[in-house]
Amino acid sequence: MASYRIAAPDEYLAITGMGIKNVKITKAAWVWPFQRCVRFSVQPHDYAMNLQAMTKEKLQFLLPVVFTIGPDVNQRGANTRRFGSSVGAGGEEEPGDDYRSEDQGDALMKYAMLLADSGNTGKDANGHQFVENIIKGIIEGETRVLVSSMTMEEIFTEREVFKRRIFRNIQTELDQFGCKIYNANVKELKDAPNSVYFESLSRKAHEGATNQARIDVAEAQLRGNVGEAKRKGEQEREIAKIHAETAVQKTERDIERASAEAVLATRKTELNRDVEIARIAATRKTEAQDEELKREVQIKRAAAEMERLRATEVVKATIERESQQQAADAKAYQIEAEARANYEKQKQDAEAAAYKTKQEAEAWSAAAIQKAEADLQRRLKEAEGLAAMADAYARLGQALGGPAGLLQYMMIEKGTYVELAKANAEAIRGLQPKISVWNTGAEPAAADAAHHPPTTSSIATMRNIYQMLPPLMTTINEQTGITLPEWQFGRLAGQMSQLERSENQPNGKK
Template sequence: MASYRIAAPDEYLAITGMNVKSVKITKAAWVWPFQRCMRFSVQPHDYAMNLQAMTKEKLQFLLPVVFTIGPDVNQRGANSRRDLHEPFAGAGSEGGPADADHGVHAHDFRREDQGDSLMKFAMLLADSGTSKSGSNHQFLENIVKGIIEGETRVLVSSMTMEEIFTEREVFKRRIFRNIQSELDQFGLKIYNANVKELKDAPNSLYFESLSRKAHEGAVNEARVNVAEAQLRGNVGEAQRKGEQEREIAKIHAETAVQKTERDIERASAEAVLATRKNELNRDVDISRIAATRKTEAQDEELKREVQIKRAAAEMERLRASDVVKATIARESKQQAADAKAYEVEAEARADFEKRKQTAEAGVYKAKIDTDAAAYKTKQDAEAWSYATLKNADANLQKKLKEAEATAAMADAYARMSQAFGGPAGLLQYMMIEKGTYVEMAKANAEAVRGMAPKISVWNTGAEAGASSSGEGSGGHPSNIAAMRNVYQMLPPLMTTINEQTGITLPEWQFGRLAGQMSQVERQAGDVKPNGKR
């Protein structure tokens, strides 16, 4: 009975049987009687291996690799690109069912992929002889690991250890290419290949020795780099300080020049303002004089008309004499007015010329003073800048010479230290050369000078001649002699204490000690050798 099968997103269906020439790979299809359907997953899997290989130089090592391999879902057969609308041919000859679903069946037949990667992978899984996914995966893993192990060992055996290290990318591409060429026949594809760090094989110390050698070389190189960096830092610091001082001097000089230029511009602007003010004052004065003159002219014209009218009226009465007098008077006034106007105009012009000359003299004087000040400031700035640059260069050269002298002295001391057997030998040599030991002896002598120590030595034994009493003879212990020795020791002891500290023992104390000592001696004299009095 027919059934419609649908594959999961990560699966495909492999159908064989009636109306299928080889294997049909699809996502969904009708499965008819006399047909078989198998599901298979296309998820890639990781294959991690720790291969033990041998190079061209017969050096054994462990090569950890991880490959991500899965079916190649992009390499589909030619039928996958066939026009799906081409007429279905050969269905009747194959004995396909001719029912209501004939169109669907024909469409599935046209989607059959012939010779593609998925078909090869499905045929590989069919060769495992089981349908369980676990067994299929184990079968596939054995094949893939066998291919990886064989191709990797063949490739490693044709390369040296140095080539594997220096040409890691080439090594990885060659492994990828060789293994991929073998996996193509099974429809598999390498999605990712990761070659980890090489490791030493058992009973081998090759990589460990190389690592130790590289570590020691890096440490030594780091020490040399630190010394060179310190030298460059000291020299660079001195250079930067010199550059800083030069830049500061340059900025100060530029600031002074700019300030001088601003002063010149301000003085020029003030001069132009003063000139403009004088011109405006002149125009105002001229306008005022012209208005005054015009007013006076109009006044005189009115007066003249009045006089003319009066003269005309008077002429009717007085005739010629009055007319002559009036004409003479008018002409006299006109001449007086003209003279006055000319005088005012002359004074205005003279005043304007005077103000103009004064303003121009002030502007010229300000310009001369400003130019002189600017030139002097510029010369001072250049001299100061030049002196600052010379001082900075001299300081830089001095610091560089001091640094070189210090480095040479350190080198000389290092060589002398090696010659004298170490820092201790060098220190002793320098102390002897510079007279340090002599100075220390003098210092110690000065420290104890003036102390004037007093040393008292006395003897209280038999050698002092104090055994006249014969104590201790006869073989028995002499307690009286010991007490006498102590008593004999007290006077010089008290004398010494008095000389050193100034303390004096009271006399009554000496008297008591003397009386007690005499009594003890008398008691000792009364005792006979056998113990009787």
């Protein structure tokens, strides 16, 4: 059955189904069979967030923001009646409509599709939570990107520009969901945890205002003291003037009385002279007092100027010290961030290297185990072959009469004797040895031996050896180039002659 649906003032109807190509957004419409109608609210909501952001100088702070965001009910796009299009009985659009995209540029259609993605309607708490999560994610992301490209000074001095840029960037992202920012409020910046940047700035401003107030008080006191001294001087001058006029009037009355008496003529002259002297003295005294007041005023003014300069220097020194402290804090934070990044990178590299080393060690260990097993099998095979060969050689040795016969058999079988002969022949090939044969005389006959004692025979032997030395040395010299010194020959010859003479004498007498 068809039914006529009407939306509340803060709601819209989203109709899909038979006869509607996409989504129809309207305030009231007939809902026909095979069509579905869903109500969704267009009330804006406040999104309050306390963002923690970081500036271009790596300074962290808290940025409290409140955005009022809701569906854009004014941007209806192609969902309105266009030229050349018509709407049929069921709400369907006849041919001739201009479709540019799925949502046709309609903000409410985009918002309705966003709620459809959440699987809930606009009044459902879960649907609102889904939209809120998306909007907060956009606000947080765009705000942090914008803050990271600005310095803290730019954020402070260009608050309106900062606010407009946040508004523009977030609105650009919200357009794809059919939402609009109705109001944006950026509250005062706050210090992030473990940060005292804004506290330091506040303390600096407070100290500056206190010092300026002290300077203003000193200047006001200076003006008051000078004005008081000036008024006091004027008062004293007026009093002196009145006293002088009184004195003059009294003198005139005395002169009038003395004019009647001739005796008082001289006294009148003296009184006039005294009055004149008093007047001059009073004038000079007034001038001296005026100079004294001027000197005191100059002294107080110099003291006030000294206090002002001292306060100015103190303020400058305080500001410079705080600026240096802030620069040192920023540099320390940057060094700490770089050290933390280097530590994380080194840690990751070490873990990767350890993992790689572990993999290589496991692969090498597996390969080594396989190689060791292969070597063990090969050595077992070789040991079995050697055992069989040793057993055969043992039987052969028994057949040949022992190890010596086995060795000769092996040398003959392998041609070792032939190789030795060839090696000896090769070693003496090309040599021309010189063979010398010496004959130093025949041995004494048996009869002579009977007449000579054994000592004489030993002497003859030594003589024969000595006689053999010259030709031996000559041969050594010819073959090797070594020459025995002549003094050595002379010494041996003398010793030999003396030995022969002592042996030829009877009974060994000289």
